[in-house]
Amino acid sequence: MTALSLSILGDKISPSVIDQADAQRDSATGCLRFNAQLGPVAVRLLTNCPRVYADYARVNRSLQANAEATGFCTTVIVEKRRSWRSGIVHYHISGEVEERFSVRKRARVVPHIDGVINLSVARHLPDYVQLHAAVLQRGDVGLVIPGGPGFGKTTVTAALIKRGWNYASDEFALIDPQTIDLAPFPKSLSIKPGSVALLEREGIDIANLRRFHRADKGAIRCLPATNIRPNALVDRVTPRLIVFPQLDGNAEPSLRELPRGLAAMNCLRRCFNFGRWGPIAMETVARLCERCSCYELTTGDLAKTCELIGIAADSAACERNNNAEQVSSATSHIDSARGKRAVVSA
């Protein structure tokens, strides 16, 4: 591990930044240490910069862990250095094995910390098949929203949390291949400028959040789910509903049922670690889709979109309840005459 100096290179440090009661020092390096627990992933941030510590702590306060990490742990090191030649300050961000990043503006540091954590999870977290997806839960209906950047996934996630859905993840759907349940990864939501006004109209306070900068999204606000609703975090999620969002600002929001095979294929396209799991990933995702109702959602108006998802969730819950009743009655009336046709019409 890099030996970091504690010298604060000319920063004007407010006492409240470094005298926070929960600020810990790493015994090995003397750096400020922030421990967080994101589901099965323990995160340890080490930094010699109190302002970076304060930025990260403010965003991840609800995920802070007091105990030393057990299980899968990823360490991110942020070192602030001033060039002796030019006097220019750089922030160097690195994981234990991941690439190093070097940025000049502090506003870019927290998004890079998140990037290092995501890389570490995608490459090294064992035990889970990973999809690029948001995960939420309402009642006993777990919702998976697969999708990459620009599909409206994060905006819809924030709006659903406001409407009472509980939050598991905005980045990774961590699927247990044994149970098909989903583990949480409740990182803060990265809100782009174009979504701020939309979410403010939903009653979510975003304008007062500090701005950070991401290379792919521009200026963002990091919105902890607990800012939207204090008790929004959820533990394991049992999936019942998969919704693939398609952004179209001009379209009337609509839901279209998807064949499960097509849904599985769309999910596999979003699989971060397919190379590691191969046929097990295929089997896991197939089982996931067989367990769920699968839809393609064309999104336009945010409120209507959330309403449609709510309707789909109610339908998924009813289907599950009906299936449970059918199973109990079928034990005494099994229809063994039902066979399969070799050729099914297209």
Place this chain on the structure above:
Amino acid sequence: MRPIDDGALLYDPVRDSVHYLNMTALCVWRLCDGTHSIATIAQELHDAFDGIELTTIETDVVTTCSKLLDDALLTLEAAA
């Protein structure tokens, strides 16, 4: 091959990739067993599907087989 509801997922271990076949494509793929030609495959599907012209089915079978060949899910063998 992993059957699912409305078709199947095929895993290609050589290319470490997955392909999705809907029910019709799966029927074509299953009939590509070394004993059927394009014509006989089309005829079998024509017998199973009501109301679709044989020529339409033949075109679809050719398209499907071309796609399966492109994705290395089929090989062509010369007739004996």
